[in-house]
Amino acid sequence: MQFFGGSDVSPSPPAPTAAGHNANVMYMFNRNGVCLFYREWNRPLRTLNPQQDHKLMFGLLFSLKSLTAKMDPTSVDRGNLGVPQLPGQGCSFHSFRTNTYKLSFMESPSGIKIILVTDPRTGDLREALKYIYSLYVEYVAKNPLYDPGTPIR
């Protein structure tokens, strides 16, 4: 019998070729709203200070998730808007697009949310987000010096 171990193996899924070089901004939050990671490559307009920006982004996604779950036409049990969701209920949205940008979102069941803002013509980024999540797992979750809930450096 042999077991799992080791920390320097590279993640197995191959990097998707679609989302090449057009990412504008990336955020990563944990379930308490702490912004674990923020990186921007191309952000011409800045309106808020970073704290408010993170809060706004997190609040937006939280509300959107709640809204999309409540408006789901296929699901049976409906609470009123504002009632917190139990795990396992509800669908999850994965992207929205405006005429200038596209925002893609992924949430793991453990509450880690990954957000990528890109050019509007970008295709479906779900595979890329999963890849980023597995990178997170490989290098952050397995790092013994990392304290969960603090921003990643």
Next chain:
Amino acid sequence: MPTVGPRSGDAIFANVERVNAELFTLTYGAIVRQLLTDLEEVEEVNKQLDQMGYNIGTRLIDEFLAKANISRCVDFKETAEMIAKVGFKMFLGVTASVTNWDIEGTCCSVVLEENPLVDFVELPDTCQGLYYCNVLCGVIRGALEMVSMKTEVTWVRDVLRGDDSYELQVKLLKQVPEEYPYKDDE
């Protein structure tokens, strides 16, 4: 893009990197031995093992979710199946089975036929109250807490104490819904 379904425990187990089984068992044995020397009280050691397991579990869950590629489980029954079939297989290389569901579906038993942590282990008379594999209880508890389920995990049967197999009882206490973490007035 076609979505990939949940991967079976065997498939993932074949893909992850592994360490030598004896190394793993002996390292765990050394940890328990050292805890016994440091803490001396068997109850304290049990608690410490549970705490260590909890810390491991909170990180392990992300790895499990990333590798197993599953979406949220709809109810606790599915969760327990996932833990037994995919989780144990992926991390320890053994398959467990789920039995003894109670009427509401909140409490079940996970039975392990073989347990790699206890190869070559015998409990001496001075340590009869010790739950040698208590770290597994902590891992399950920590991992489930990170997916919004508060649980209580205890050992029902333990081969080191004379029973014939390992049985963990996993009881769901409550499901914690996600809350908006920021206060409204900020």
